[in-house]
Amino acid sequence: MKTASPFLELESAPRVDVTWDGVPLSLPEEANLAAALLAAGVHVFRSTPVSGAPRAPFCMMGACFDCLVEINGVTRQACMLEVIEGMVMTRPSEMGAHADET
Amino acid sequence: MLMKRDFVIIGAGPAGMAAATQAAELGLYVTVLDEQLRAGGQIYRDVDRASKSLGNILGADYTDGARLTKHLRQSGVEHISGAVVWAIEDEFRISYTCEGRGAQIEADRILLATGALERPMPIPGWTLPGVMTAGAGQILLKQSGVVAQNAVLVGAGPLLYLIGAQMVRAGTPPAAMVETQTRSDMIRGLRHVGGALQGWRYMAKGLGMLAEIKRAKVPRYTGATGIGIEGEGKAEVVTFTHNGRTQRIACETVFLHHGVVANTQAARSLGISHTWAVAHGSFVPELDDWGQSDVAGVFIAGDGAGIGGAKAAEHAGRLVALKVAEDAKRLSTKDCNLMAAPLRRALVRELAARPFLDAAYPPYGAALRPADNTVICRCEEITAGDIRSYANLGCLGPNQTKAFGRAGMGHCQGRYCGLTVTALLADANRQSPDETGYYRIRPPLKPVTLGELAAMDGTTQDAAE
Numbered sequence: 001m002k003t004a005s006p007f008l009e010l011e012s013a014p015r016v017d018v019t020w021d022g023v024p025l026s027l028p029e030e031a032n033l034a035a036a037l038l039a040a041g042v043h044v045f046r047s048t049p050v051s052g053a054p055r056a057p058f059c060m061m062g063a064c065f066d067c068l069v070e071i072n073g074v075t076r077q078a079c080m081l082e083v084i085e086g087m088v089m090t091r092p093s094e095m096g097a098h099a100d101e102t
Numbered sequence: 103m104l105m106k107r108d109f110v111i112i113g114a115g116p117a118g119m120a121a122a123t124q125a126a127e128l129g130l131y132v133t134v135l136d137e138q139l140r141a142g143g144q145i146y147r148d149v150d151r152a153s154k155s156l157g158n159i160l161g162a163d164y165t166d167g168a169r170l171t172k173h174l175r176q177s178g179v180e181h182i183s184g185a186v187v188w189a190i191e192d193e194f195r196i197s198y199t200c201e202g203r204g205a206q207i208e209a210d211r212i213l214l215a216t217g218a219l220e221r222p223m224p225i226p227g228w229t230l231p232g233v234m235t236a237g238a239g240q241i242l243l244k245q246s247g248v249v250a251q252n253a254v255l256v257g258a259g260p261l262l263y264l265i266g267a268q269m270v271r272a273g274t275p276p277a278a279m280v281e282t283q284t285r286s287d288m289i290r291g292l293r294h295v296g297g298a299l300q301g302w303r304y305m306a307k308g309l310g311m312l313a314e315i316k317r318a319k320v321p322r323y324t325g326a327t328g329i330g331i332e333g334e335g336k337a338e339v340v341t342f343t344h345n346g347r348t349q350r351i352a353c354e355t356v357f358l359h360h361g362v363v364a365n366t367q368a369a370r371s372l373g374i375s376h377t378w379a380v381a382h383g384s385f386v387p388e389l390d391d392w393g394q395s396d397v398a399g400v401f402i403a404g405d406g407a408g409i410g411g412a413k414a415a416e417h418a419g420r421l422v423a424l425k426v427a428e429d430a431k432r433l434s435t436k437d438c439n440l441m442a443a444p445l446r447r448a449l450v451r452e453l454a455a456r457p458f459l460d461a462a463y464p465p466y467g468a469a470l471r472p473a474d475n476t477v478i479c480r481c482e483e484i485t486a487g488d489i490r491s492y493a494n495l496g497c498l499g500p501n502q503t504k505a506f507g508r509a510g511m512g513h514c515q516g517r518y519c520g521l522t523v524t525a526l527l528a529d530a531n532r533q534s535p536d537e538t539g540y541y542r543i544r545p546p547l548k549p550v551t552l553g554e555l556a557a558m559d560g561t562t563q564d565a566a567e
Contacts, residue, residue, distance in 0.1 A: 006354035010247040035246035050483040056231030060238035065513035
């Protein structure tokens with residue numbers, strides 16, 4: 001599936017299947033996950049625990065934590081990961097963003 | 103028993119790579135820990151994977167980074183990539199997470215080469231999806247070959263022109279450049295160029311990028327004020343005032359930038375002293391002329407020591423390596439000084455353009471002192487007005503704000519609100535930034551999961567006990 005995205009991929013790469021919130025997506029293998037999701041038309045990654053406001057990648061370098069997603073049940077920073085075939089991703093639950101941490 | 107490294111470097115950007123290579127050449131046992139999967143730091147992010155056409159879009163200043171990554175590979179230095187450092191303790195035991203497992207290593211001396219962060223730019227609407235830092239735009243292009251169509255660049259500084267020119271080369275010119283610097287800033291800046299050749303080189307480079315942007319007929323609005331971003335659930339319009347007229351520019355992406363600042367998180371967690379640097383408009387660590395901090399054995403080089411750019415970072419990294427080798431008795435004091443001299447001269451040349459850049463492209467005033475209803479802490483959604491109200495109730499410093507609200511206590515641990523909170527409290531209490539201070543930073547520097555701790559490498563854990 002490919003939805004409208006303001007982001008354009010300049011180069012093509014072999015693609016693999018993943019799911020985002022139950023929707024199948026085809027993303028470039030080993031691409032930066034946050035970049036790949038943006039280019040695939042995902043424009044809201046999560047909601048804030050405080051007000052429920054939508055958020056998406058802001059810094060792309062692991063500092064802001066706005067790109068948190070839940071992958072196979074664990075909340076991670078999408079901008080610090082690469083696309084792996086079969087990733088099952090969801091928007092993190094409001095508690096999920098805090099619950100995994102010590 | 104875990105073998106102790108002579109020297110552990112945190113960060114594989116220009117400072118870290120140059121220091122590692124130099125130290126290995128001098129016979130030290132060196133390990134580099136870096137969050138990213140490939141060496142380069144943010145400035146040379148993924149330089150070894152960039153295609154020729156992407157290299158042409160990004161330019162020679164970027165592809166030059168491959169020289170450093172190659173030297174690092176050839177040096178035999180142990181480079182642990184994908185390693186997120188979350189604690190540095192006890193002279194020195196470094197805890198990090200890599201591939202979902204916790205691990206630790208020990209070192210006699212350490213270098214923090216953790217680079218820069220974008221200066222926080224809290225303006226109305228900056229938390230909307232579609233609003234990113236200009237640095238993020240660069241990272242998208244460098245690492246993923248992804249460009250934003252119909253983007254508006256907002257703020258001030260050479261990075262804004264660089265990304266604008268790169269977008270033009272990529273065939274997706276920005277919809278507009280909304281620039282906050284004024285003509286009088288430029289005149290003030292030009293006074294600093296003087297006879298410094300390097301200053302003129304940077305000027306010429308900047309003018310070249312501006313010419314590319316102009317040829318692509320990208321509208322530029324300089325001296326913009328009252329900037330905000332509007333949209334239902336995502337960035338849709340940039341609004342601002344230009345020459346007394348209200349402007350609204352439709353967009354899908356906004357890239358914000360008004361300078362970068364030293365990333366001081368790790369240094370602060372070690373208790374290193376920091377002072378307010380007026381020219382940088384931020385706190386910088388107190389260092390001697392070898393880059394050593396007031397915590398013995400801890401060095402800082404590159405933008406994390408105060409913004410100087412990639413080339414300056416490289417020289418500063420090498421200087422640290424010389425001093426570390428001398429301390430470890432691998433290099434005589436005489437040779438150390440002899441080898442340091444050309445590096446110091448290069449560093450002076452490289453920093454010659456900074457006073458011009460700092461004066462010509464000052465931070466956007468309305469983002470340094472945001473309006474009351476602007477969110478300044480992205481994680482906990484605290485507004486500038488909240489911080490001012492804490493000051494009215496007697497709150498003097500950033501750590502006290504935590505007794506009033508949760509500013510700085512979210513995931514980013516103050517990385518994108520710390521300087522704003524200091525500025526707001528300093529203003530409200532009529533104190534200097536130094537008197538006001540900054541958040542106390544404690545480990546973990548990045549969140550660690552219980553799973554990662556449980557999977558801690560057994561041997562290293564035993565060594566730590």
